[in-house]
Amino acid sequence: MALTAGKLEIETEIKAPADEFFKIFRSQAHHLPNICSDKIHKIEVHEGDWETQGSVKHWSYTIVLRRLESIDEENRSITFKVLDGELLNDYKSYKFTTQAIPKGEACLVKWTAEYEKASEDGSDPHGYLELAVNITKDIESLLLNA
Structure with missing residues (x-):
């Protein structure tokens, strides 16, 4: 049985x-x-x-x-849960988190996707992480140009 x-x-x-x-x-x-x-066309509340x-x-x-599930100011982390849309054609549930971790004057950005596939033969969301x-x-x- 597939994951x-x-x-x-x-x-x-x-x-x-x-x-x-x-x-x-x-x-x-x-x-x-x-x-x-070229990646995000519009965002509306x-x-x-x-x-x-x-x-x-x-x-x-x-x-x-998607819903803004949680904000962690101290750890510079935000979690979103997908509520509706094309993404849910492939996944029963999909949640993602972005975290900005200080690294000197720069930072390490960590993206995490938590998901449940709609079917066993569905693909993992690597493409969505590449988009992120x-x-x-x-x-x-x-x-850097501001």
């Missing part, structure tokens, strides 16, 4: 400060379509606001509705 649930992690080091990277996802997610328009835990935002790239790394690099470019 139907799992957890994958990927890390990438960037030259931007951890606090600045964390702030993009913490309170400035509405800027992401400007930062990486569906319920709540831009910063409050539990707020629901509609991200347009592979149409996804590409978004991370776009944010790094913005922060």
Whole structure:
């Protein structure tokens, strides 16, 4: 029997400060379509606001509705849970976390995907983690050129 649930992690080091990277996802997610328009087309608040835990935002790239599950200011970590969208065609549940870990004047960005596949023969979400790394690099470019 194939594994139907799992957890994958990927890390990438960037030259931007951890606090600045964390702030993009913490309170400035509405800027992401400007930062990486080829990957994220639009983000709209569906319920709540831009910063409050539990707020629901509609991200347009592979149409996804997700809830801001938790914010950990001390560890610069944010967890999102996918509520609706194309991603749930392949997964019964999908949650991802981004964490910005200070490393001198730079930081290590860690992305974690926790998921349950809709079927045993479904693929692992490696492509979504690669997308997260590409978004991370776009944010790094913005922060270094600001």
